[in-house]
Amino acid sequence: MTEPFEPKITAFVCNWCTYAGADLTGTSRIKYQSNVRVLRLPCTGRIDFMLLAKAFARGSDGVIVSGCHPNDCHYTSGNYHARRRWMIYRDLMDFMGIDTRRVTFSWVSAAEGARWAELVNEVTTSVRELGPYTEYKELALTGVE
Amino acid sequence: MDLREKSRQLLENGDVKAVIGYERGTMGARRPAFIRKAERADRLVFDEACAQNLATYLTRPEVRKLGRVAVAARPDTLRAILQLMAERQVKEENVLALAGDGTVELGTAQAIEEHLATCAKELPARDREILDRLSRMDRAQRWAFWQAELSRCVKCYACRNSCPMCYCGHCTMDCNRPQWVPVASHALGNLEYHMVRAMHLAGRCVECGDCGRACPVGIPIHLLTFNCEESVHLQFGQRAGASSKLDYALSTFRPDDKESFIR
Amino acid sequence: MSRIGVFTCHCGENIGATVDCAKVAERTRNVPGVVHSVDYKYMCSDPGQSMIKEAIKEHGLTGVVVAACSPRMHEPTFRNAVEEAGLNPYLCEMANLREHCSWVHEKNDATTDKAADLIRVMVEKVKHNTPLHPIRVPVTKRALVLGGGIAGIQAALDIANAGHKVVLVEKSPSIGGHMSQLSETFPTLDCSQCILTPRMVEAARHPNITLMTYAELEKLEGFIGNFKATIRRKARQVDEKLCTGCGLCITKCPNKKIPDEFNEGLGKRSAIYVPFPQAVPNKPVIDKTNCTFYKSGKCKVCEKMCPTGAIRFDQQDELVTLDVGAIVLATGFKVMRTDKFPEYGYGKYADVIDGLQFERLASASGPTLGVMKRPSDGKEPETVVFVACSGSRDRAKGVPYCSKICCMYTAKHAMLYKHKMHHGKAYVFYMDIRSGGKDYDEFVRRAIEEDDVKYIRGRVSRIYEEDGQLIVKGADTLMGGEPVEIKADMVVLATAVQAQDGSEELAQKLHVSYDPYHFFAESHPKLKPVETNTAGIYLAGACQAPRDIPETVAQASGAAAKVAALFSRDELTREPVVAVVNRLPAPTFSYCVGCFLCQSACPYQAIEAEEIRGRDGTLIKTLAKVNAGLCQGCGTCVSTCRTKAIDIQGFSNEQIFAELMTL
Numbered sequence A: 001m002t003e004p005f006e007p008k009i010t011a012f013v014c015n016w017c018t019y020a021g022a023d024l025t026g027t028s029r030i031k032y033q034s035n036v037r038v039l040r041l042p043c044t045g046r047i048d049f050m051l052l053a054k055a056f057a058r059g060s061d062g063v064i065v066s067g068c069h070p071n072d073c074h075y076t077s078g079n080y081h082a083r084r085r086w087m088i089y090r091d092l093m094d095f096m097g098i099d100t101r102r103v104t105f106s107w108v109s110a111a112e113g114a115r116w117a118e119l120v121n122e123v124t125t126s127v128r129e130l131g132p133y134t135e136y137k138e139l140a141l142t143g144v145e
Numbered sequence B: 001m002d003l004r005e006k007s008r009q010l011l012e013n014g015d016v017k018a019v020i021g022y023e024r025g026t027m028g029a030r031r032p033a034f035i036r037k038a039e040r041a042d043r044l045v046f047d048e049a050c051a052q053n054l055a056t057y058l059t060r061p062e063v064r065k066l067g068r069v070a071v072a073a074r075p076d077t078l079r080a081i082l083q084l085m086a087e088r089q090v091k092e093e094n095v096l097a098l099a100g101d102g103t104v105e106l107g108t109a110q111a112i113e114e115h116l117a118t119c120a121k122e123l124p125a126r127d128r129e130i131l132d133r134l135s136r137m138d139r140a141q142r143w144a145f146w147q148a149e150l151s152r153c154v155k156c157y158a159c160r161n162s163c164p165m166c167y168c169g170h171c172t173m174d175c176n177r178p179q180w181v182p183v184a185s186h187a188l189g190n191l192e193y194h195m196v197r198a199m200h201l202a203g204r205c206v207e208c209g210d211c212g213r214a215c216p217v218g219i220p221i222h223l224l225t226f227n228c229e230e231s232v233h234l235q236f237g238q239r240a241g242a243s244s245k246l247d248y249a250l251s252t253f254r255p256d257d258k259e260s261f262i263r
Numbered sequence C: 001m002s003r004i005g006v007f008t009c010h011c012g013e014n015i016g017a018t019v020d021c022a023k024v025a026e027r028t029r030n031v032p033g034v035v036h037s038v039d040y041k042y043m044c045s046d047p048g049q050s051m052i053k054e055a056i057k058e059h060g061l062t063g064v065v066v067a068a069c070s071p072r073m074h075e076p077t078f079r080n081a082v083e084e085a086g087l088n089p090y091l092c093e094m095a096n097l098r099e100h101c102s103w104v105h106e107k108n109d110a111t112t113d114k115a116a117d118l119i120r121v122m123v124e125k126v127k128h129n130t131p132l133h134p135i136r137v138p139v140t141k142r143a144l145v146l147g148g149g150i151a152g153i154q155a156a157l158d159i160a161n162a163g164h165k166v167v168l169v170e171k172s173p174s175i176g177g178h179m180s181q182l183s184e185t186f187p188t189l190d191c192s193q194c195i196l197t198p199r200m201v202e203a204a205r206h207p208n209i210t211l212m213t214y215a216e217l218e219k220l221e222g223f224i225g226n227f228k229a230t231i232r233r234k235a236r237q238v239d240e241k242l243c244t245g246c247g248l249c250i251t252k253c254p255n256k257k258i259p260d261e262f263n264e265g266l267g268k269r270s271a272i273y274v275p276f277p278q279a280v281p282n283k284p285v286i287d288k289t290n291c292t293f294y295k296s297g298k299c300k301v302c303e304k305m306c307p308t309g310a311i312r313f314d315q316q317d318e319l320v321t322l323d324v325g326a327i328v329l330a331t332g333f334k335v336m337r338t339d340k341f342p343e344y345g346y347g348k349y350a351d352v353i354d355g356l357q358f359e360r361l362a363s364a365s366g367p368t369l370g371v372m373k374r375p376s377d378g379k380e381p382e383t384v385v386f387v388a389c390s391g392s393r394d395r396a397k398g399v400p401y402c403s404k405i406c407c408m409y410t411a412k413h414a415m416l417y418k419h420k421m422h423h424g425k426a427y428v429f430y431m432d433i434r435s436g437g438k439d440y441d442e443f444v445r446r447a448i449e450e451d452d453v454k455y456i457r458g459r460v461s462r463i464y465e466e467d468g469q470l471i472v473k474g475a476d477t478l479m480g481g482e483p484v485e486i487k488a489d490m491v492v493l494a495t496a497v498q499a500q501d502g503s504e505e506l507a508q509k510l511h512v513s514y515d516p517y518h519f520f521a522e523s524h525p526k527l528k529p530v531e532t533n534t535a536g537i538y539l540a541g542a543c544q545a546p547r548d549i550p551e552t553v554a555q556a557s558g559a560a561a562k563v564a565a566l567f568s569r570d571e572l573t574r575e576p577v578v579a580v581v582n583r584l585p586a587p588t589f590s591y592c593v594g595c596f597l598c599q600s601a602c603p604y605q606a607i608e609a610e611e612i613r614g615r616d617g618t619l620i621k622t623l624a625k626v627n628a629g630l631c632q633g634c635g636t637c638v639s640t641c642r643t644k645a646i647d648i649q650g651f652s653n654e655q656i657f658a659e660l661m662t663l
């Protein structure tokens, strides 16, 4: 009997909004699915596109990138820079045939504990439906290294 | 008057230390020529077959050391010169662009900007054809297309070496702490290399196509950087190489930048 | 080789009941580099912390991971403990097993697996941590207080009395804020002006306080201890130094029909005016939009009248820059206006007024000199209806929160009315009576029991005019929702307290956060109520949330204490989470190619150029260099740099990469 597929979800979040928002989810005891692993960075501005690429290379089936809403960046504009970077990177991923449904960009503030739970649940469920990201995982297996 | 005569004059008068231009190579091809003495200027040719972007040489240490040099400049070359000025890699007083038929002296950033305003830019037919084909594909087909193309990459870095904007002394690819991208030529490493390169050229690529021309196995690798440049243009309304003032699309922003995918 | 110690906390039942902590500790023992892994009931307790300290010594640990609650909670606690054991505090990291795991997931194997993963991630990170040392920056011992209401006045006085310089910036022509408009104040019914005016004068006279009224913050740069504020001093058209405040200009100004802001539109003022008789400073300003001279080019009566020649029609706004070390935000609140209530006539009915207008009617110095006269015809209102929660606790009005002060001031208003008109009838419609506070409930009871104010529990659904009277329709929910209709002469809406206009822009200028209703956000709702998320900027009064005067004053003194504590040192130490550009031996010097793309990405202008010169002085290379005093550690530059020359301490490429690669 095969086990049902459990996706691996990696989340890159900023310290001040989404990480704090996820803390609030905890303090409010709102339950969500446990597939996600959160990496804390100071700001969305710090989230190098390569981190997303490496997350897939490490076998993530889905990636969440989240930070402060526009205007609310702790560092005032890190998220605006990040937004531009994602606008370009997402186009490039699509052009190269990478499945953009597997990357979710979002804004979750420190006050949006419930929203974080919702987001994680939605992403986990939709990626579970998409199935494992075999295409990308195979890349790491082919070739010389 | 033509490029040869102009170069001779410039060298004789000591206006420039060298002229970077093109000479005949094998089988009707053109190759770069570095002319330092006036009497060698008659080797120069400047015609339709001269495709390479000579701005690439301006950031080479040997060239930098020379002081002021003249460059036979096609429009892409001019754009690259401006972008290099914006990124503080080339000093305005150290370049004299020889544009048009090779006799139009453009000695300042402003002159280059004004000249460029008169040049139209169009995509070569072959690139158009591939892009049209890609645009008709679905995601899985695009993935298959690029995987097939990239599987041929031997990581010779000819694309990087030919690119006027790939002047970094220490490329992300050379990083080993951490080793962002696996070194060997291998499916994941190849994808990541070209992804890094495209992203690093977004907002900086002057769309000369040299990287694609340089590729020994014929991968249309320039289309990746073109794509990033196009999405910069469409979303932020700007293009690289338009000015010698830094206006890097990815280090500026507008609070009302519009996207449709952030939740 | 790394020697990492991992300490897994049960947090009593909080983690322990959901995550199998013993199993997690056991599994962690097998992670390469981990030499010590234990679990314990309460890691943050004294015995827990001692456990860590002893283990550091006993096992010669080179790094510590505490798997417990959120690092936003206890990171400083454990970093201190680690430091006490002689290890650099930045070699300690926390894995968040509580907020991000046990509290949000069910008790099962997957949750325990996740806990183990979260620990492994932090173990990998800590292996790449390097010892860091706090950054020292000098402190400019001068404070900037924005807003001259009671909050700003109190904060300024406290800081000044602690011996430090303060600049108090007020947007309007006088300090005093809303408190200067109030008649009497709950719960003691002492006259507001009488208790406020001495404070205003004291602030103006204090040798340590510089008052800048009719001024606003234009721009703010810098960081804690080292802010550079640009203040726009708006042109008063009056030379403050020459003006003696005699007021001749005001009496002679021909243009006297301008609705008076201080009296909430219930009175009139001239084009050159002081907002109220006790204003500080008592120097007039010319209202340029209404001044006849600015409108038609003719008049200048005031100029002719002024005995000291202080009128300046050509005066321009002036920009002043100030170096300040700390900022107190005290910009106060506004009340919702009656025109936001279609059900109560959109502000059409002159006799439907808001609470502040009632304060002016009741004030002995107000437009009616304290005699109860309704605005429409000056008639003494025989029946007055007070409507509490007008707009507050009403999602449809965008104000789901409780405005907190209205229950109290409504009781006060009804009382003041009854004191002035013994035979009059006062009704209060309310949802609940919220009168927590010292002597507050007693105050409300007094209104009901001694002053015979009729309290009706229920909402007012509609107010309309009929034969010169206002018909108030509502329901009495204590009588089973029975409809109530009252014919009133005047209705007072206790409208919602809202964030001051322009709060959002101001917050953005200051880089502080704000809540969904644009009140400024405190750093922690319980433990850091006067701090903002931006170091060196503090909050006082109603700009943070609806507040009454006692709370406002207490918070203002709290903010002042924070400023005084900051100013008690000459130097400040800051978190070393900052960017650095790598440096290498010649001839490379650095991987940086000097493209300066990072410079334009930095939100804090923290990146400078450094020239590397040879012995003979020739320029070899120009490199980026981070000013550690300005850098806030966002890391935007790091993602911009193609050569990976710039990196951020504490969240370095190596650290994050290692974390990711273990997942």
Ligand SMILES: Cc1cc2nc3c(=O)[nH]c(=O)nc-3n(C[C@H](O)[C@H](O)[C@H](O)COP(=O)(O)OP(=O)(O)OC[C@H]3O[C@@H](n4cnc5c(N)ncnc54)[C@H](O)[C@@H]3O)c2cc1C
Pocket (backbone or CB within 6 Å): C146, C147, C148, C149, C150, C151, C152, C169, C170, C171, C172, C174, C175, C176, C177, C178, C179, C182, C184, C185, C186, C187, C215, C216, C217, C330, C331, C332, C333, C334, C335, C355, C356, C359, C405, C409, C412, C500, C506, C540, C541, C542, C543, C547, C548, C549, C550, C552
């Ligand atoms: C109708 C009514 C009755 C009340 N009755 C009582 C009572 O009886 N007892 C009681 O305890 N409380 C009462 N209150 C509450 C009391 O008014 C507040 O608690 C108090 O005014 C809050 O003081 P503050 O300094 O925080 O804000 P404010 O009084 O609003 O002062 C803020 C000041 O900042 C200035 N400002 C605004 N923006 C800027 C800017 N960008 N730059 C510079 N300056 C700026 C404003 O002009 C103002 O002077 C009442 C409130 C209302 C509405």
Ligand code: SF4
Pocket (backbone or CB within 6 Å): B162, B163, B164, B165, B166, B201, B204, B205, B206, B207, B208, B209, B210, B211, B212, B222, B225
């Ligand atoms: S087309 Fe290729 S070679 Fe030319 S600038 Fe762009 S990336 Fe560089």
Ligand code: SF4
Pocket (backbone or CB within 6 Å): B152, B153, B154, B155, B156, B157, B158, B159, B160, B214, B215, B216, B217, B218, B219, B221
């Ligand atoms: S030139 Fe072609 S083969 Fe060489 S690295 Fe670039 S894409 Fe690969």
Ligand code: SF4
Pocket (backbone or CB within 6 Å): C581, C591, C592, C593, C594, C595, C596, C597, C598, C599, C623, C624, C640, C641, C642, C643, C644, C645, C646
């Ligand atoms: S640190 Fe990087 S981005 Fe900044 S100037 Fe140097 S190479 Fe350019």
Ligand code: SF4
Pocket (backbone or CB within 6 Å): C578, C579, C601, C602, C603, C604, C605, C606, C607, C626, C630, C631, C632, C633, C634, C635, C636, C637, C638, C648
């Ligand atoms: S981390 Fe970089 S971008 Fe952010 S404040 Fe520091 S220098 Fe500026």
